[in-house]
Amino acid sequence: MTTTHFTKDHEWLRQDGESWTVGITEHAQNALGDVVFVDLPEPGRVVEAGEAIAVVESVKAASDVYAPISGKVVEVNAALVDDPALVNQSPTADGWFFRIAPAGDLPGDLMDADGYAKHVESLA
């Protein structure tokens, strides 16, 4: 079982072969509420860790989604365009956003599930 890592901006990422799959967390989807629109990056785009590369909009608010690692976007979840509610229904599986082929090492500030749970708690 591969490890899921988390960012302080409420993305999760999981290694999936050569690339890393990225989405937003259960906490993030719950805070956003009903997702009505997702804007995804172009496949092939070279991104820097921390760069805003996607947008998720709920009925009440818009939020950026950041690249948690540097690399190249190799795939995006086209299903979200037609069915953005997948982000609410299945944030950590069918509701993934994009896959990045990494350039270099993972950033040092990623958290594991326990660390992320504590981070969320500290925000409450």
Place this chain on the structure above:
Amino acid sequence: MAEDLNETPLADLHRELGGRMVPFAGYAMPVQYPQGIMGEHLHCRAAAALFDVSHMGQAELHGEGAAAALERLTPADVQGLKPGRQRYGLLLNGRGGIVDDFMVANLGDRLFLVVNASRKQVDLPLIESVLPAGVTLRPLPDRALLALQGPAVAALVPTAMSFMGIQAMEIAGIPVIASRSGYTGEDGLEISVAAEHADRLARHLLSLPGVLPAGLGARDSLRLEAGLCLYGNDLDEDTNPIEAALTWSIGKRRKAAWDFTGADAVREALDHGPARIRVGIRPEGRQPARGGTAVMGGGLVTSGGFGPSVNGPVAMGYVPRALAADGTALTLEVRGKPIPAHVAPLPFHPHRYAR
């Protein structure tokens, strides 16, 4: 959440119902319940939803000449308002700018006012300042306000009133002042009740078949689809009633006499046409254009989001008069990208008032 927020008399009930509390106009208010904004919105259009709007300002004007006194500040026809009737009006400043929008009702022996939560500290001293001897303003901070909205309301709480009627009545034995009005575009009631009875009344209304609680999030998406203005977004002190497309709220008699604060500026805007005007805007595609989005060619979105009943993004805002005709193509700058849109008639979702 900040300690200094006010609570409404329904604070315990909101927590019990799982309301997600957010600060709004100095109050801790539920933005949504576990059902979520989308579900609450659609439920209101399909059946009935209960909103706590107790943060709004309620007041009474007593005394001979109360209506004439209020007319110094508003172009609404208050003196012509019959007992048992309510009307929408605007408070204006000397430049014709909108200080607030409000409801005024004739309760026979007094006028009853409902003003915005965010403006009550401005409105009430302003009204006080124009009152002659013998007319008194009585704020009603010990009253709660509940809005029960949706097509099922008429059967759940039957009344003889038509749209914009108002009367004292009893609901479940609790004395209330109810008006057949609201902020959703649906039929329904706004119910003023003594704070001490508010919790019992709310629980009674929630026990009626098909009534679910709804928060400020759904209230906002419902009013936007209904084309209704939100003070602070769509209206402010630098916007006059003509620009705001609220000319209909100016009484016919008032447009002959021009005897209200700001009348010169309003008359000028009416005679020569305003430079900009509030219109409905439909962005193409699915992405919402929020308030603050620029309209290329010199306009601004003042309210925008996703309309659950429209099933698409809806917005309103101000555009130059040359761009204001229905169907005019617009380009919005949404998060740095040009998004095509067009001017669309308001409301986006048809009103279903009991006229």
